[in-house]
Amino acid sequence: MATTICAPGDIGGHRGDPNVGGDPNTRGNPKSGGTLPLMSSVKNNVGRGLNIALVNGVSGELIAAQAFDMWAGDVEELLRFLRPLHEGTLVLVASYDDPATKLTDESRRLFGELGSAVAKDLGFRDSWVFLGAKGVQDRSPFEQHVRNSRGSNKYEGWPEALELGGCVPQRPPG
Numbered sequence: 757m758a759t760t761i762c763a764p765g766d767i768g769g770h771r772g773d774p775n776v777g778g779d780p781n782t783r784g785n786p787k788s789g790g791t792l793p794l795m796s797s798v799k800n801n802v803g804r805g806l807n808i809a810l811v812n813g814v815s816g817e818l819i820a821a822q823a824f825d826m827w828a829g830d831v832e833e834l835l836r837f838l839r840p841l842h843e844g845t846l847v848l849v850a851s852y853d854d855p856a857t858k859l860t861d862e863s864r865r866l867f868g869e870l871g872s873a874v875a876k877d878l879g880f881r882d883s884w885v886f887l888g889a890k891g892v893q894d895r896s897p898f899e900q901h902v903r904n905s906r907g908s909n910k911y912e913g914w915p916e917a918l919e920l921g922g923c924v925p926q927r928p929p930g
Contacts, residue, residue: 794848795821804853805829808837813844813889813927831858838866843891844927851884871896880904881913885920898922 794809795802803823810819824834841847847870856878867875870888873895878884887898900918910916 794818795823795850802852805851805858806834806855807850807852808834809848810837810841811846811848813846813924814929816926819845826856826858827854829858831860831863834858834863835860835866838863838870841870841890845890846924847886847888847890849884849886849888851882854881855884856880856882872899874899874901883916883918885918887920887922887924889924898924 794811795807799821801807801821801823803825805826806824807821808824809821811817812819820837822833822837824831824837826834838847849867857880859875859878864875864878867886867888870886870890871892871894872886872888874884874886878901881904883900883902883904885900886896888896898920900920902916902918904913
């Protein structure tokens with residue numbers, strides 16, 4: 757992925773640091789500000805399922821980061837994480853292994869309200885990376901998806917890894 761230099765005040769892709777998702781050997785790693793990982797195995801805050809970081813859209817600071825096991829976990833934990841978001845909160849998502857088995861209609865709807873066009877159709881072991889925000893009016897331009905398909909998977913049982921980078925205009929205070 758090419759390096760992206762963001763305008764002053766933008767949040768994101770400095771030095772080409774992407775969100776990475778879907779590789780069975782790479783944990784999801786949402787990043788903001790381009791230089792510091794928000795989630796990593798070193799920080800022990802990633803896992804199978806959906807790796808999600810919440811970022812303040814004004815300051816670019818990390819609010820919270822958590823992994824949600826969508827195979828054996830409880831989707832209620834994901835819902836409790838997403839329901840109380842404030843207007844302008846950035847939501848960075850990177851899948852690892854299975855992003856979809858436990859998703860409910862409500863959780864898929866919540867991702868749709870954050871700007872996802874893909875969440876409603878996510879399937880078992882699909883690769884998905886997404887950056888959305890609470891209060892967006894349109895679909896996010898920051899979303900990639902590769903469907904799990906035996907005929908086209910890059911790895912045994914898994915589609916290829918995805919990288920997503922770019923710049924998000926910082927939300928003005930107030």
